[in-house]
Amino acid sequence: MDWLGLRFGNELPADGQVLLACSHNTWLVLLAFLVASAAGYCAFDMAERVANAQQPENRRRWSWLGAGCLGGGIWAMHFIAMLAFEAPVSIQYDIPTTALSLLLVTSACLVGMHILGRPRITTSQHLSAALVIGLGITAMHYTGMAAVRSPATLHYQPTLVALSVAIAIGASLAATLLSAFFRNPDEGRHLLKIPASLAMGMAIFSMHFTGMQALQMTVPVGTALIPTATDNAQGLGLGLAVIAGMVLLFSLGVAWTDKKLQSKEIDLQRVNGLLRELEQVKVALQNVAHVDPLTSLPNRRAFNEFFAEKLEQHARHQHSLAVMFLDIDHFKRVNDNLGHDAGDQLLREVSERVRAALRREDMLARLGGDEFCVLASLENLAEAKALAQRIMEQMKAPITLAGRTFSMTTSIGISLYPDDGETCEELLKHADLALYQAKSSGRNNLHFFSRHLKNKATFELQLEEELHLALSRDNGLFLTYQPILDLRNGQVVKLEALVRWQHPQLGLLPPDRFIGVAEANGFIAELDAWVLRRACQDLAILAGEGFPDLRVAVNCSALNLCRDDLVDEVKHTLQAHDIHPRRLELEVTENALMSNVNQALYLLECMRSLGLCISIDDFGTGYSSLAYLKRLPLDTLKIDRSFIMDLPGSHADMEIVQAIIGMAHTLHLQVVAEGVESREQLDFLKSHGCDFIQGYLISRPQRLDGITDFLRQQQGSVASNVLPLRPNPT
Incomplete structure (x- = not known):
């Protein structure tokens, strides 16, 4: 081929x-x-x-x-x-x-x-x-x-x-x-x-x-071959x-x-891709940084930026601006009883309802927790009040959470630009003060800022600083003691320690002027610890003066009953001053006990195991029940002075006192009547089996040296069978 x-x-x-x-x-x-x-x-x-x-x-x-x-x-x-x-x-x-x-x-x-x-x-x-x-x-x-x-x-x-x-x-x-x-x-x-x-x-x-x-x-064949x-x-x-x-x-x-x-x-494309992703991440982060994830409302950062711009516009055009602080009443109860999921659902529902009450140009932001803030351009107080009332009406509609239907309310504090401040910080602070006043007035209320609130807040801030200083330096605070008389033998068997503050400018301040300040600002435990130490020191002095069996009752704040380390603190203080636990009585108010019964029950049982006596103070002013009273490790009930002051003229008070004494004895508790100031009150209480009395009829509260003299006089009176009824004006 x-x-x-x-x-x-x-x-x-x-x-x-x-x-x-x-x-x-x-x-x-x-x-x-x-x-x-x-x-x-x-x-x-x-x-x-x-x-x-x-x-x-x-x-x-x-x-x-x-x-x-x-x-x-x-x-x-x-x-x-x-x-x-x-x-x-x-x-x-x-x-x-x-x-x-x-x-x-x-x-x-x-x-x-x-x-x-x-x-x-x-x-x-x-x-x-x-x-x-x-x-x-x-x-x-x-x-x-x-x-x-x-x-x-x-x-x-x-x-x-x-x-x-x-x-x-x-x-x-x-x-x-x-x-x-x-x-x-x-x-x-x-x-x-x-x-x-x-x-x-x-x-x-x-x-x-x-x-x-x-x-x-x-x-x-025959072809000539040539060399290579x-x-x-x-x-x-x-x-x-x-x-x-x-x-x-x-x-x-x-x-x-x-x-x-x-x-x-390819590298450039990757870089461009990374830049695009970074830009997307930046936008997402900005969104996260400026939007509340739960309610999709602007958060505090976004609110502050918008507020600054809005305030500048209103200052330029001389327009009024309302700042409204909103707080859900009793929101903590929802979280505690129904769980945080129900609380989150409530916050979302509140945000929708408040938005529904606002105009298009108004701004609503969630600042944290159950706090919301509204910025609204308004002309006068009447418009601000009408808007706030509209929000409160929206809130009252029934809401169903975790299978339960109930109504919620809100408290609102309002400050106005330029009357109540010219900066964002001032207006927010003043709206917050107004909100605090609204909640103090019974909640489900609105309150406008006033100069009185600012003065009050300034005074409380100053009082807080000075009280803190007095505690740290142990200067200005002192204890007075009011005797508690045993009606069975006519002897003063114990004293109630009452803290006082000798303010350098304001003079002598009773507890109701500064106890609330300490509780509101988180150092009530420090104040109670100071009272406990000083009372134990004085008990040691009284023992040296010839009163080794005398007991002292000290008050315990409601906030202190939530502290797990309270028991160790009391134990170490008693040991440091060589005081037998039976010489110390812990007084807690009825409302403090009822605010957290389970926690209080645990702590009081621990106190009883140390050997302390426990008494419930101001009984009759709270909402305790027999079911709780029989569970609590109590020794004494103290009848509040509001039931004693009208005896024996008030028939209703007579029946209440008789009922309390009978109930206490049924529960094997002793009874102390506070605020006894007359012989008639004493006779009534003694005739109905009251165990102890306390009040001006016996003695006013006195400092340690005065109470020591009183106790010696009391011993002489008992020796001569004379009841020591000598009011001391000091």
Whole structure:
């Protein structure tokens, strides 16, 4: 079979002579192998560029350049290897046929690059690309061999030709699979390109020399043979290799530059993406920083910024502005009884109701907890009052939480610009003072700020600072003691310690002037601890004066009953002054007990375990029940003076006192009547079984030295069987 002057078959002409003296130049063979390997390396790089090109136009350009590099490199390898072929006949090449071979292999490589440039390559596409490129290499090789012009006739063994075709297709399949492996930029994979390129060069090289092994050249008998000339072939081969190498290096340089540019572009895209994400995060953070997540209302920060802008506008146009502080009445009860989920639901409902009562231009913000604030542009007090009343009406509608339906109320404090302040801080502070006054007035109320409130707040602040200073320096505070008389034997068996404050400017202050200040500002525990220490010191002094069995009753604040460390504090104080616990009696008010019965019960039981006596003070003014009284570890009930002062003239008070005494004795409790000031009151109480009395009829509260004298006089009176009824005016 003949094709382009090539003869395929195993039979040679009978009149021919087989040329066996053909050889190859070793250096040119090695050069051909290096060119083939370089072409493979370049092909891998170009396939990567085609796959990673973002624009279709760039993908086409890289496909053309890759096809040129691969096809041109293989073609250069072929002809360098042909120049390495040494035969004893002259060999020349037909230029058009040679050009056709280059066109065939380049076209096949272009089709292969187009297939390999797809985002995802299937197995069938790999096979198609390998078949096209392999057949293109084979066609290039044998077309190039057809370009040989020589006296010899070229014969090919079909078996080896088929093997060369199989090697070309197999090498092409390996190349397509490796190009898919190398298309993802990775430093580790990049290093594997070199051995992979050498393997590809060897495969293409093997295909060429398998085809050359299939070649047999014959010449007619008598043909003159010429010596082999290698110098010209080496020069041509080296020149072709240099040209091919320069082209491949240039292509690799372009690919490397594009890779760097693409890497920078990818980095820039990542940076831009990060910047966009950061901008989104910034917007989200700003939203989080300015919006209350529970109610979706502006939070304190957003409110402060808006308030400053709003105040500046109103100052510029001389318009009035109302600042309203809202607080949900008894919100803590909802959280404690129904849980925090119900409390959150209530806050959301309140925010919706308040918004419904406002106008479009008014602002509502949640400042924290159950505190809300409204900014409203108003003309006068009447408009502010009408708006506040509208909000309060909205709040009164029934609400269902955790399966229970009830009504909520709110207290509102209002300050007005510019009458009540010219800065945000002043207006907010004054609205808060007005809110405090509204809650103090019974809740479900609104109150406007007034200068009286400011003066009162300033006075309380000053009083707080001075009380704190008096406690820290132990200066100005002192105890007075009021005797408590045992009606059964006429003896003073215990004293009630009452704290007083000798203020440097205001003079002598009773407890009701500063106890509330201490409770409101968080140092009532410190004040109670001071009273306890001083009472124990005085008990030790009284024991030394001859009254070792006398007891002292000290008051305990309601807030102190919530402190777990109160028991240890009392125990250490008693031990420090060597006071027997039975000489100390702890007085707690009825309302303090009932505000937190379970906690109070635990603490009082701990106190009883130490040996202290427990009494309930101001009994009858609170809302305790027999069910609680029988659970509490009490020793004494003290009847409030409001039930004693009208005895025996008030029939109702007489019945109440009799009932309390009877109930207390039924519960095995002793009874102390406070505020006894007349003999008639004493006779009534004694006739109805009251155990102890306390009041001006016995003695006014006195300091330690005065009470010591009183106790000595009392001992003499008892010795002479005279009841010590001597009011002391001091």
